[in-house]
Amino acid sequence: MSEHAQHPKHQASSVKDLEEEGEIGADYLEEFLDIVDLGGDIDIDVDHGRASVAIIASEAGDERELADLVGRDGEVLEAIQELTRLAVQARTGNRSRLMLDINGYRAARRAELTKVAAEAVNKVKATGEPVALEPMNPFERKVCHDVVAAAGLFSESEGTEPHRHVVVMLPDDEPEDVDEVDGSDEVEQGAPDAGAADEATDDEQA
Template sequence: MTNETSQDQFEELSLEALEADGDLAADYLEGLLDIADLDGDLDIEVRNQRAYVSVNGGDTGLDALANPDAVQALQDLTRLAVQAKTGRFTRLIVDIGGSRDARAQQLTSLVDAAVAQIAAGKDEVTLEAMSSYERKLVHDEVAERGYVSESIGEGRGRRLVIRPA
């Protein structure tokens, strides 16, 4: 399977609904930052049928939240808060201090290494466990390079296997 999450599983939302999700998420995150006494500027963007909320700037305390596990936890909490307000699942993405871009670069490096191993004769390469968002990024990167990928495993242990086409 090259595209793990088909668009059919999620209802298409209007731009207004996606922007509203982003606003609700930003309000929730702003409240959390206030409780933690952290500063940060919130930016909301809509692309690829997702609301993206980024927290940037601020002080060095924000850096502690920029690790992948903390960002994923904040994203999960924020999604639940938005879902509680709207009554529907949201696919919003939370980014802290550019951590999503940094992780995307790491994932590209993982794909580089996997492709090199396949080019050297390996039949397949299994990558580390990662979130559904990260797996989606890797699926797309692998497909762009002309290889195929498949998700295997369950829950937090779900990972990708990359093979030649």
Template sequence: MTEQDTAAAETTETATAGTGATAEATSVEDDTRDEADIAADYIEELLDICDLDGDIEIEERAGRVYLSVTDEGGALRVLSKPDTVSALQELTRIAVQAETGEFSRLILDVGGSRDARATELQRLVDTAVERIEAGSATAALPPMSSYERKLVHDLVAEKGFHSESEGEGRDRHTVVTR
């Protein structure tokens, strides 16, 4: 092998190694984009079936797809109840998984329901902290989803308190302590 052949082979190996890393990063971005597109198509079809208008916004945060469905006329109120949003989120995740073969961790917001729930969770945390400051050793919050419990843990930590999830399945809830 000549010096030129050796240099060419090393260049090819370097280019291939670089392409592999780039291809892997691009693959993750493509997977997230595919997940978002599949989820948006699913929600769009659902809105069409329900004869509802809505704008779908897609955002990616920390590798997780966030889908927001909004409207100006308030017609989405019927779909923005917490239990309904949770059910729609699970159905959308299943549709994505059926298409991609991969588990989806997407978050769905309909008509600002996530912001409204975050405000409600903040009130629950404030009340729990007040009970502890008044002398209670612990304050248990009602059962909620893992996403909501994560929000609660963050809110509790911001206030300088400690929290843990307890229970199983639908009864899993957060307990706040000092």
């Protein structure tokens, strides 16, 4: 099943609402850092229509410790992000699509995946054949979907977690049933920045 159309689960949030999400998320993360006895500064922003919170090293030595909160392939980061979203939802009553970054992991991974997706696009244009990328989480798949859409090609996610992956293809190869969104959510949508950068249960076009 492909997930290029956005499911009407979310109503547009105002910047004020998103800033509130960020503040609530930041409060939760500050308590979390205190509990695990780790240092770090917290930055709050609004990016691509969602609250964005980042934990960054505040002094020498913090980076290595914060790396443990990222985990292998960002698995721990994803778990903490989900806990933060649940904390926000408990306060606001609304589902949160807040994005969390730690130590610039997502920014660095986005740059890496942009290159990977661009190479796949070039290969598809050169050969006319679909190209399957390695398995990725919802956030990573969304990055690739956006790159592909910006290049004028088509992409869809196939398989089940943890083997779900992006397939890049020419528009002529686009399946007819592209109007359904994976129950996992809206983070991955076919159109560039179509609603978020995501995410899996919330992160969407996965």
